[in-house]
Amino acid sequence: QLQLQESGPGLVKPSETLSLTCTVSGASISSSGHYWGWVRQPPGKGLEWIGSLYSSGSTYYNPSLQSRVAISVDTSKNQFSLKLNSVTAADTAVYYCTRPRSGYVAGGEYWGQGTLVTVSS
Amino acid sequence: QSVLTQPPSVSGAPGQRVTISCTGSSSNIGAGYDVHWYQQLPGTAPKLLIYGNSNRPSGVPDRFSGSKSGTSASLAITGLQAEDEADYYCQSYDSSLRGVFGGGTKLTVL
Numbered sequence: 001q002l003q004l005q006e007s008g009p010g011l012v013k014p015s016e017t018l019s020l021t022c023t024v025s026g027a028s029i030s031s032s033g034h035y036w037g038w039v040r041q042p043p044g045k046g047l048e049w050i051g052s053l054y055s056s057g058s059t060y061y062n063p064s065l066q067s068r069v070a071i072s073v074d075t076s077k078n079q080f081s082l083k084l085n086s087v088t089a090a091d092t093a094v095y096y097c098t099r100p101r102s103g104y105v106a107g108g109e110y111w112g113q114g115t116l117v118t119v120s121s
Numbered sequence: 122q123s124v125l126t127q128p129p130s131v132s133g134a135p136g137q138r139v140t141i142s143c144t145g146s147s148s149n150i151g152a153g154y155d156v157h158w159y160q161q162l163p164g165t166a167p168k169l170l171i172y173g174n175s176n177r178p179s180g181v182p183d184r185f186s187g188s189k190s191g192t193s194a195s196l197a198i199t200g201l202q203a204e205d206e207a208d209y210y211c212q213s214y215d216s217s218l219r220g221v222f223g224g225g226t227k228l229t230v231l
Binding site for chain 1: 123155157159166167168169172173178210212214217218219220221222223224225
């Protein structure tokens with residue numbers, strides 16, 4: 001059974017870089033033939049797609065975040081990561097790592113439990 | 122302002138049928154991109170309910186169904202149950218294969 005688990009700091013200062021890692025178990029990122037992605041949800045608000053990455057390294061990003069976001073993969077650790085720089089309070093959210101269903105770039109057939117990241121000094 | 126438009130809330134009595142609409146444009150749903158639906162219970166991660174417009178993942182009851190026409194999609198829930206009370210989100214893609222979500226609809230079971 002595929003499982004995703006987010007990890008990283010729960011508190012980030014304004015203007016700094018938010019860094020999260022998603023550890024995948026039950027499947028190999030490099031051989032799965034799937035995209036892997038991130039979705040966030042500000043407290044009390046809706047879902048926002050952040051971006052997705054294929055095991056080959058190709059990426060798709062939300063245009064509204066593209067200048068600040070990077071998603072990368074470490075196949076040796078079976079992990080993929082999110083970096084979001086120059087954060088503000090508006091980036092406070094629960095961040096989910098996901099694996100879309102086969103053939104799809106975005107969304108999630110599988111989701112991590114989510115991790116709350118608060119941007120505050 | 123979400124790219125896909127959903128009603129903020131819908132409600133229905135147990136046993137009834139409710140529908141949730143998801144309205145897009147010619148650059149997303151109307152361009153032929155598939156629509157997915159998610160159910161989010163309070164305090165939990167979203168769960169894939171419908172994929173590819175009308176397909177149910179294994180384990181999702183057939184009380185849930187999806188459809189798509191033109192620039193819109195709909196989620197229908199029949200035989201409404203108390204445990205269906207949740208937030209529901211539609212998701213599709215734009216012309217650059219970027220993911221887009223609806224703003225979400227809160228379903229209340231009366």
